[in-house]
Amino acid sequence: MTDLSTSETKPETIPMHMTSGSAIIESSELGKGKTVRTPDKENRPVRVKARDVSVFYGPKQALFDVSIDIPAKAVTAFIGPSGCGKSTFLRCLNRMNDTIEGCRVTGQIELDGSDIHDRDLDVVELRARVGMVFQKPNPFPKSIFENVAYGPKIHGLARSKSELEGIVESSLRRASLWEEVKDRLHEPGTGLSGGQQQRLCIARAIAVSPEVILMDEPCSALDPIATAKIEELIDELKQNFTIVIVTHSMQQAARVSQRTAFFHLGNLVEEGPTDTIFTSPKEKRTQDYITGRFG
C-alpha cells in the first residue's frame, strides 16, 4: 500500500459514513472512481490458499467447495446475506471451528504454503499466526494492560517486564487506542466503550504479531463513529497484516477492502478486486445482492 493510494481513498471514505442510508450506489461510484488500482496489478503474494473447503455441522453441509486465494498485506472482504457461510469459512482459516461440537471441515487450506491441518502444525501456533477479532467486543475480565499482555505472555514473546510493556504500548498505539487509555492501563477492559473495547480486542490480536488477522463483523455492534475509527484502523493495519473481514455492510466492504468475495447459500459465488465486484460483477446473484435486490 503506497501513500498515494491511501490519500486517494481517505477523502472519499470519511463522508461515506455519514450517508450510510443511500450509500449502495455511491459505493459503486466510488469503485468507478479508482479503477486504476487493483490488487492483481500490484501482484501481492498469496498468503492463504483454500481449495475445495467444505464444512459440515453434523449431517448438514454449511459450506460447499470453497476455493480462494487471499493476498498478503491487503484487506479481503467476505460479503453475503446472513447464513451464507462467510463466517463459517472465516473460522476455518484459524481452525476455530475445531471448538464447535460436531463440526467437520474437509478440503485444503494453506498458510504460506503449508497445510494448516497438517499434524506438524500445532493449532496453538496457527492461531498465534492467524489472529481473530470477533463480532462482539470480548475483552477478558482483566485490566486493559492484562488484556493486551495476555497473548504475549502465553506465547512467551517478552523476556522482561519492560519488553512486555513495550509490546503492550506499541500494540495499543497501532490500534490507535493508546492516547485514550494510557492513563488507565490498570482499569478493567470491560469499562471501556464498545468501540474502545473492539480496538482493545484488535490490540490484543496485534500483540502476538500475527501474519493474518481475521475479523468477524467487527463493527456490527458499534455506532457509526466507532465504526469509522475501526475502518480507518483496518486501512492502516493492512500495511503490515493480511486482513480478512466478514461484513454485512457492502459500503464497508467497498470502503476498506481491496478484494471482495461474495458468498451465497454456502457457496463462494464470485471473488475478485473490490472495484470489479461492485461495478461489473460477472454473476447475476452478485449483481442482485449488491444492488440490494435480495439479502
Place this chain on the structure above:
Amino acid sequence: MNSLITAAVLLALLGLAYQLGWSKSRRLETAGAKLHSRPSYHGYLTVVWALAPALVILLFWLLFSDRITQSYILSLLPPDVAALTGADLFSAIRRVRDIASGFGVAGETQPWENAAGQSLREFNALTFAIVTAAAAGAGALAMLWARSRIAPRFRARNEFEGVVRVLLIACSGVAILTTAGIIASLLAESIRFFSFISPIDFFFGTSWSPGFSTTGNEAHGEYGMIPLVWGTLMIAAIAMLVSLPIGLMTAVYLSQYAAPRLRDTVKPVIEILAGIPTIVYGFFALVTVGPFFSNVGALIGLDIRATSAFTAGVVMGIMIIPFISSLSDDILRQVPRAMRDGSLGLGATKSETIRQVILPAALPGIVGAFLLAVSRAIGETMIVVLAAGNSPYLRFNPFEPVSTVTVTIVKQLTGDTDFASPQSLVAFALGLTLFVMTLILNVVALQIVRRYREQYE
C-alpha cells in the same frame, strides 16, 4: 368429613360464580357493548369476590373455634371439676372432647362426662352448620354484588390483576413471617438463657460442661461456646479442603471437557451424592471411614481416632462435592462463549484459557457457591453427631474427637428436658449463634452471586 363438605360447597360456589360473571359480561358483549375486560376476567373477579368473604369467615372460625369450644366445655363441667387447675382440668376437657368425637377414653366414664360429650357433639354440629351457612351466605351475597357491578366499562381486568398481586404478596409474606417468627422465638428464649448465664461467659468462655438439669439449677455448669464453634469451624474447614478442589475440578471437566452426552449422564449421577440422607453418610463415616483412617494412621505412626474432626470433615466434604460441582458447573457454563473464543483465538491452549480467562471470569460465582457450601457444612448435624466423637473440649489436633454447635444442640434437647433450666435453654442461644453465622455467609454469598449475574446479562 366436615372439611370435605366445606370444600365441596366452596368449589360449587366458585364454579357458579365464574359462570355468573362470565355469562353476564358475555351477554353484554353479544348485545353490542364494547367491554373493557374480556368475559373471563369478569368471571374470575366474581370468583374472587365469592371466595373472599367465605375465606375470611372460615379463617376466623379456625382461629377462634378452639377457644369457643373450650369455654363451652367449661360451662358443661360440674363445679367441682371446673374448679380444677392445670393438668387435671386439661385432662378433664380432653376426656369430654374424646367422648364427643367418638375417639373413646380409658377407664370408666362418669355420667356427667357422657352428657357433656353428647352436648358437645350437638354443639359442634350446630356451630359447623352455622359457620358453613354464614360462609356460603356471605359468599353468595358478595358474588351477587360483584355480578351487579359488571358493566361494559367496568375494569375487571385491572381489579383482578390487583387481586393477583395481593395474593402473591401474601404468599411471600408466609416465608417472611415464618422467618421472623423463628428469629423472635430464638431471641426470646436466648434472652431467658442469658438471664442465667452472662453473655460474656457464653460467647468467650473456653470451657463447656453444662452439667445436668436434674442436679438442680444452682449448679449451672460452664457454658463457654468457643470449643463448640472451634469444632464446627475445624470440621467445616476440613470439609471445604476436601470438597473445593474435587468439586471445582469436576465442574471444570464437566463444563469444558466432557462431551454433552457424557455430561448429561455424569452430572445427575454426581448429584445423587447430594440426595443421600446425611444420616447414611453418618454411619458410613462411623463404621467404615473412621476405622479406615484409624488403621492408616496406625500404619504410618499417626494416632488418628476413629471418630474425629478429620473423619467427620472428610465425609462431610464428600457430601458437599455435588454442591460445589453442580453450582460451579452452571457458573462456568455461563461465562460467555465469546470469552473462550477470544482466548482460543489468540492461540491459548484449553487449560490456559480455563485457568486465565474462564476461572477468573467465573470467580465471583464460584466464591458464592463456596460460601453456600460452607454454610451448609456449618449447619450439618447428623454426620457430626455420629462421626466427630462428641467431645466438647478445645483441641487443635484434627485427629482427635471434637464437638460442634449442632451436635450440642441435639445433646441438650434429647432425653428429659426442662425448658426452665439453662441446660435446655442454651440450645436456643446456640441455635441463634448458628443462625447468625449461616445468615451472614448466605447474605454475602448471594450478594456475590448477584453481582456476578449482573455482569453478563
